Amino acid sequence: xxxxxxxxxxxxxxxxxxxxxxxxxxxxxxxxxxxxxxxxxxxxxxxxxxxxxxxxxxxxxxxxxxxxxxxxxxxxxxxxxxxxxxxxxxxxxxxxxxxxxxxxxxxxxxxxxxxxxxxxxxxxxxxxxxxxxxxxxxxxxxxxxxxxxxxxxxxxxxxxxxxxxxxxxxxxxxxxxxxxxxxxxxxxxxxxxxxxxxxxxxxxxxxxxxxxxxxxxxxxxxxxxxxxxxxxxxxxxxxxxxxxxxxxxxxxxxxxxxxxxxxxxxxxxxxxxxxxxxxxxxxxxxxxxxxxxxxxxxx
Amino acid sequence: xxxxxxxxxxxxxxxxxxxxxxxxxxxxxxxxxxxxxxxxxxxxxxxxxxxxxxxxxxxxxxxxxxxxxxxxxxxxxxxxxxxxxxxxxxxxxxxxxxxxxxxxxxxxxxxxxxxxxxxxxxxxxxxxxxxxxxxxxxxxxxxxxxxxxxxxxxxxxxxxxxxxxxxxxxxxxxxxxxxxxxxxxxxxxxxxxxxxxxxxxxxxxxxxxxxxxxxxxxxxxxxxxxxxxxxxxxxxxxxxxxxxxxxxxx
Numbered sequence: 001x002x003x004x005x006x007x008x009x010x011x012x013x014x015x016x017x018x019x020x021x022x023x024x025x026x027x028x029x030x031x032x033x034x035x036x037x038x039x040x041x042x043x044x045x046x047x048x049x050x051x052x053x054x055x056x057x058x059x060x061x062x063x064x065x066x067x068x069x070x071x072x073x074x075x076x077x078x079x080x081x082x083x084x085x086x087x088x089x090x091x092x093x094x095x096x097x098x099x100x101x102x103x104x105x106x107x108x109x110x111x112x113x114x115x116x117x118x119x120x121x122x123x124x125x126x127x128x129x130x131x132x133x134x135x136x137x138x139x140x141x142x143x144x145x146x147x148x149x150x151x152x153x154x155x156x157x158x159x160x161x162x163x164x165x166x167x168x169x170x171x172x173x174x175x176x177x178x179x180x181x182x183x184x185x186x187x188x189x190x191x192x193x194x195x196x197x198x199x200x201x202x203x204x205x206x207x208x209x210x211x212x213x214x215x216x217x218x219x220x221x222x223x224x225x226x227x228x229x230x231x232x233x234x235x236x237x238x239x240x241x242x243x244x245x246x247x248x249x250x251x252x253x254x255x256x257x258x259x260x261x262x263x264x265x266x267x268x269x270x271x272x273x274x275x276x277x278x279x280x281x282x283x284x285x286x287x288x289x290x291x292x293x294x295x296x297x298x299x
Numbered sequence: 300x301x302x303x304x305x306x307x308x309x310x311x312x313x314x315x316x317x318x319x320x321x322x323x324x325x326x327x328x329x330x331x332x333x334x335x336x337x338x339x340x341x342x343x344x345x346x347x348x349x350x351x352x353x354x355x356x357x358x359x360x361x362x363x364x365x366x367x368x369x370x371x372x373x374x375x376x377x378x379x380x381x382x383x384x385x386x387x388x389x390x391x392x393x394x395x396x397x398x399x400x401x402x403x404x405x406x407x408x409x410x411x412x413x414x415x416x417x418x419x420x421x422x423x424x425x426x427x428x429x430x431x432x433x434x435x436x437x438x439x440x441x442x443x444x445x446x447x448x449x450x451x452x453x454x455x456x457x458x459x460x461x462x463x464x465x466x467x468x469x470x471x472x473x474x475x476x477x478x479x480x481x482x483x484x485x486x487x488x489x490x491x492x493x494x495x496x497x498x499x500x501x502x503x504x505x506x507x508x509x510x511x512x513x514x515x516x517x518x519x520x521x522x523x524x525x526x527x528x529x530x531x532x533x534x535x536x537x538x539x540x541x542x543x544x545x546x547x548x549x
Contacts, residue, residue: 148411149412153404164386166349169368170347172373185408285391287442
C-alpha cells in the first residue's frame with residue numbers, strides 16, 4: 001500500500017514539475033495540461049498493446065504530447081493571459097472528447113483494459129516496489145532536467161516572460177519561441193507521466209484526464225510554491241497523502257468525494273491568504289560568479 | 300542614423316502621429332518634446348516595432364525596419380526604456396542585467412541543458428560587464444535584491460543599465476528623469492554625455508523637464524497633436540513663436 005502511495009506521488013510530482021515549468025516559471029496559464037497527460041497515456045498504451053516495446057512506446061508518448069503542444073502553441077501562444085487560459089481550457093476538453101468518442105481506437109468510455117506492465121530489456125516492473133524504482137528514477141531525471149533549465153540563461157528568459165513579456169521583446173528576444181519551448185517541454189514531461197500512469201494502472205479511460213486533474217495539479221504547484229520544483233514535489237506529497245488518507249477514515253463514498261474537494265478548496269483559500277507564494281517560494285538566483293574587486297572596474 | 304519619413308499612425312479616429320519626418324544623426328543627443336498626447340511615445344513604439352505605422356517609413360543605418368518585429372529591431376542595435384518602468388520585479392537586479400545581452404549561447408535549450416564551457420565563459424563575461432555597469436550606476440549593492448523591492452528612481456536606473464547591456468548603437472529614452480530626485484538627475488545626464496562621448500552612442504530622448512532637454516540635447520523636434528511644429532537647436536526652438544504658443548506657454 002505504501003508503495004502504491006509512493007508511486008502515485010512520483011507520477012503527480014512529475015506532472016507538477018511539468019506544469020510548473022509552463023505556469024510557475026514562464027507564466028503561461030495553461031488550463032489544458034491534463035490533455036498532454038492523456039495523450040502520453042493513450043499513445044504509450046496503444047502502441048505497447050500493439051507490440052511496440054515499452055521504452056519506445058513511452059518515448060512515442062512523450063513525442064506525441066510535445067508534437068500536439070507544438071501544434072496547439074502555434075495559434076494560442078500569440079494570446080496572452082486570460083485568453084490563453086480560455087483557449088487551453090477548450091483544448092483540454094477537445095482532447096477528452098476525442099478520447100471519449102474515437103471509439104475505434106480508444107474504445108471510448110469503456111476504456112483500455114489490460115495495458116501490459118512496463119518492461120525494459122526483458123525486466124518487467126510488475127510489482128509496486130519495482131515500478132516505484134522506475135517512476136522514482138523518472139522523477140529524478142525530470143527534476144534534474146527542470147532544475148538545470150530553470151537555472152540556465154534559457155530559464156532566465158522564461159522567468160522574464162512571466163514578469164514582463166514586452167520588456168523581454170524590448171531586449172531583442174523572440175519571446176514566442178521561448179514560450180513554445182516551454183510549452184513543448186512541459187507537455188513532453190506530462191506525456192511521460194501519462195505513459196507511466198497507463199502502464200502502472202493497467203487501465204485508462206477518458207475520465208482520468210478531465211479538467212479536474214489540471215486543477216488538482218495547479219493546486220499542487222500553488223500549494224508547493226510556483227516556480228520551485230522542490231515545492232512541486234512537496235505539494236504532490238501533501239496532495240496524495242491528504243486525498244488517499246481520507247479513504248482510510250472510513251467515510252461513505254457519497255461524503256468522501258465532496259469532502260475531499262471541499263478540503264482542497266479550503267486549503268487553496270487558506271494558502272492564497274497566508275502564504276501566497278506557496279510553502280517553498282521560488283528560489284532567488286544570486287550572482288553565481290565570484291566577484292573580484294577588479295571586476296567592478298575603474299569608476 | 301535613424302531616419303523617420305512621413306510617419307503617420309491613427310488610433311481609430313484619432314491621428315496620434317501626423318506625417319512626421321526627422322533624422323537623428325549619429326553620435327548626437329536628440330530631443331523629442333511636446334505636450335501630453337502629442338505622439339512622442341507613439342513614435343517610440345513605431346520605431347521599435349511595437350506599433351505598425353499606417354503610412355511612412357522608419358530606417359536605421361539605411362535599412363528599412365518598419366516591417367520587422369520588435370525583437371528584430373532591437374537586435375539591429377536599438378535599445379529603449381519605457382515611460383512606466385518595465386523591469387522584471389520578481390527577479391534580482393543581476394538577473395535583470397544578465398537577461399539583456401544578445402546572442403547568449405545558454406539561451407538555446409541544448410546549451411542550457413549541458414552548459415558547455417564556452418556558454419559558461421560567456422555568462423561570466425556578462426556578469427563582469429553587468430557588475431561594472433551596476434557599479435557605475437551605484438547599484439552594485441542591490442545586485443542580489445529583487446528589482447521590485449527597489450525604489451522608483453533605482454528601478455529607472457536598472458532599466459537604463461539593462462538597456463546598455465544589449466550594446467546598443469541608439470538608445471531611446473522615454474522620460475528618463477521623471478520621478479527621479481534632482482541630485483540623481485545630474486548623475487544620469489552626465490552618464491548619458493559620457494556614453495555619447497566615450498562610446499559613440501546616440502540618444503533619442505523624450506522628456507518633459509525643459510531644463511533637462513535644453514541642457515542636454517543638441518537638436519530638438521517639437522510635436523503638437525502628432526505634427527512636427529519645429530526643429531532646431533534648443534535656442535532656435537525655445538524662441539520659435541509656434542512652440543511658445545503650443546507648449547512653453549504664455
